[in-house]
Amino acid sequence: MIHTEGLTKQFGPVTAVDHLTLDVQEGEVFGFLGPNGAGKTTTVRMLSSLISRTSGSAEVAGHQIGDPSAELQLRHQIGILPENVGLYESSSAYENLEYYGQLQRVEATALRQSIERLLRMLDLWEKRDQPVATFSKGMKQKVAIARALVHDPVLLFLDEPTANLDPEASKTVREFILELKRERRTIFLNTHHLDEAERICDRVGILNTRLVTTGTPGQLKLGMSGRRTVAAVDGPMETMAAAIRARLGDRRIEIQGGSLIVDVSDPDRDNPEIAAAIVGAGGRLRQLTQVSASLEDVYLKLIHEGASPA
Amino acid sequence: MRLSQAWIVARHDLGMIRRRRTILGALIALPAGVSLGFPLLVWYIIAQSPGVGDAVIISFVDAFAFWFAIGGVMLPSSISAYSIVGEKTEKSLEPLLATPTTDGEILLGKVLAAFLPTMIAIWAGAAVYMVLIDEITRGTLGYLYYPNAAIVVLLFALAPIVAVLAIEISVAVSSRVQDVRSAQQISGVLFLPFILLYVAAEIQVFPLDTDHLLLLAGILGLVALVTFRICRRVFDRETILTRWK
Ligand SMILES: Nc1ncnc2c1ncn2[C@@H]1O[C@H](COP(=O)(O)OP(=O)(O)OP(=O)(O)O)[C@@H](O)[C@H]1O
Ligand SMILES: [Mg+2]
Numbered sequence: 001m002i003h004t005e006g007l008t009k010q011f012g013p014v015t016a017v018d019h020l021t022l023d024v025q026e027g028e029v030f031g032f033l034g035p036n037g038a039g040k041t042t043t044v045r046m047l048s049s050l051i052s053r054t055s056g057s058a059e060v061a062g063h064q065i066g067d068p069s070a071e072l073q074l075r076h077q078i079g080i081l082p083e084n085v086g087l088y089e090s091s092s093a094y095e096n097l098e099y100y101g102q103l104q105r106v107e108a109t110a111l112r113q114s115i116e117r118l119l120r121m122l123d124l125w126e127k128r129d130q131p132v133a134t135f136s137k138g139m140k141q142k143v144a145i146a147r148a149l150v151h152d153p154v155l156l157f158l159d160e161p162t163a164n165l166d167p168e169a170s171k172t173v174r175e176f177i178l179e180l181k182r183e184r185r186t187i188f189l190n191t192h193h194l195d196e197a198e199r200i201c202d203r204v205g206i207l208n209t210r211l212v213t214t215g216t217p218g219q220l221k222l223g224m225s226g227r228r229t230v231a232a233v234d235g236p237m238e239t240m241a242a243a244i245r246a247r248l249g250d251r252r253i254e255i256q257g258g259s260l261i262v263d264v265s266d267p268d269r270d271n272p273e274i275a276a277a278i279v280g281a282g283g284r285l286r287q288l289t290q291v292s293a294s295l296e297d298v299y300l301k302l303i304h305e306g307a308s309p310a
Numbered sequence: 311m312r313l314s315q316a317w318i319v320a321r322h323d324l325g326m327i328r329r330r331r332t333i334l335g336a337l338i339a340l341p342a343g344v345s346l347g348f349p350l351l352v353w354y355i356i357a358q359s360p361g362v363g364d365a366v367i368i369s370f371v372d373a374f375a376f377w378f379a380i381g382g383v384m385l386p387s388s389i390s391a392y393s394i395v396g397e398k399t400e401k402s403l404e405p406l407l408a409t410p411t412t413d414g415e416i417l418l419g420k421v422l423a424a425f426l427p428t429m430i431a432i433w434a435g436a437a438v439y440m441v442l443i444d445e446i447t448r449g450t451l452g453y454l455y456y457p458n459a460a461i462v463v464l465l466f467a468l469a470p471i472v473a474v475l476a477i478e479i480s481v482a483v484s485s486r487v488q489d490v491r492s493a494q495q496i497s498g499v500l501f502l503p504f505i506l507l508y509v510a511a512e513i514q515v516f517p518l519d520t521d522h523l524l525l526l527a528g529i530l531g532l533v534a535l536v537t538f539r540i541c542r543r544v545f546d547r548e549t550i551l552t553r554w555k
Contacts (some may be wrong), residue, residue: 047407075410080408084404102322
């Protein structure tokens with residue numbers, strides 16, 4: 001559905017996106033993660049042919065971006081939720097959707113049905129004739145997502161759909177995205193929320209001007225030097241840590257209160273060694289728990305190191 | 311360039327404009343003021359000084375009619391400033407640009423949304439003006455002054471050209487300012503030369519006869535062509551998204 005190769009965008013001296021090579025399959029929900037200024041919005045704008053690219057190439061929904069003859073066709077097949085919702089505040093939800101549907105050349109009856117279906121899905125049908133200005137942020141965001149879908153696009157770009165929403169509004173928006181996922185739509189989702197990416201996305205990519213890595217959330221978490229074991233202990237902490245290193249080789253061990261947090265690569269093999277080391281050093285082991293790295297750990301590690309895992 | 315696509319944009323913007331009382335008010339008040347107030351003034355002049363010469367009456371009538379060209383400056387810039395800066399402050403240009411509509415079609419739609427109501431207001435006002443002036447001056451002049459060649463040039467060449475020019479300037483200005491009011495005020499500067507022309511006409515320096523009106527329309531037409539190129543450059547998808555402040 002999306003295939004880019006060395007896609008680059010420069011704003012004067014600033015490189016916003018640097019040699020992005022990426023594939024997104026049909027029916028996939030792809031999460032694009034990255035800190036502020038990473039180039040997520042710029043990427044979406046290039047892929048939706050809103051702005052030009054500096055170099056590289058991209059094929060989106062079967063169209064080459066930057067090809068003027070394909071541009072209108074391309075924009076007809078995609079839907080975008082931009083960073084700013086950009087609704088007409090004095091117009092009603094229905095009018096907002098209607099205008100975009102008309103610009104997308106949706107035939108009148110089909111358009112009416114599509115608007116009704118979307119607004120009902122979003123619980124906004126009863127409020128369809130109210131000016132958008134009277135809506136909460138979450139409701140506006142939903143209207144803007146519906147606007148991106150009114151012409152039934154094959155590919156949907158969502159640029160931070162839950163940014164600036166309270167937890168409850170985020171939840172409704174997220175549930176709606178999951179519903180779209182069940183409809184097997186291809187979705188390209190920019191986000192800062194790692195838990196959101198983990199819950200919604202089939203695959204994620206981490207961008208920091210350059211693409212740092214891609215993979216399923218599970219793969220990324222595993223790829224990061226395995227997992228960690230937390231041992232709740234009583235006794236001489238430093239001595240126990242040294243004993244563990246003596247058995248398992250040098251590795252990162254954090255001491256947090258009454259716990260030792262040990263990086264392990266194979267828990268089945270390492271955990272008994274940890275237990276033995278603690279007891280051998282005169283400590284008392286109260287509890288041994290296994291934690292896997294969160295996507296957040298992976299993200300922070302990769303962003304700060306700028307390196308790809310394994 | 312698909313006219314039908316531009317028309318969707320224009321129809322939408324016309325709908326938005328209809329909700330703005332100030333714009334609607336200006337569209338009605340200005341032509342109404344000119345088409346009712348000035349004939350009344352002419353009637354008063356004739357009534358007060360019965361001996362007044364035909365030439366004087368005609369110079370007044372012509373100069374007053376020039377207000378329909380001035381309306382062409384004042385009315386559309388307030389509309390197009392609203393329809394462009396308004397979108398800018400609502401940040402609705404990006405979703406608009408994301409639809410299968412070319413920059414040219416969006417621009418044309420916005421130009422039409424400002425141009426059509428302006429011309430309708432001007433032509434309607436001018437129709438009333440001509441009827442009233444004919445009614446008032448028929449006895450003195452001994453013939454029907456309107457319609458004549460000068461008013462045809464004024465209404466169908468000069469006023470539309472002036473309106474297009476004013477819209478183009480407000481498009482260019484709109485890309486640089488943050489709020490509708492400053493866009494309207496800056497575009498309003500164009501109003502000054504027209505007031506000067508009006509004064510020049512009143513003191514007989516630049517008579518507003520057919521030849522002079524044609525000359526003016528020609529010059530402004532050329533200016534409008536040049537401005538159009540600037541306008542197209544400013545109203546470019548990438549420029550709008552990355553450089554408009
Ligand atoms: N119009 C522009 N002119 C100059 N530089 C720009 C422009 N737009 C973006 N940039 C720069 O490009 C880089 C990427 O910006 P972009 O908005 O794509 O990041 P982002 O990942 O979407 O960030 P955020 O999470 O804050 O939305 C930034 O360094 C930004 O300053
Ligand atoms: Mg962004």
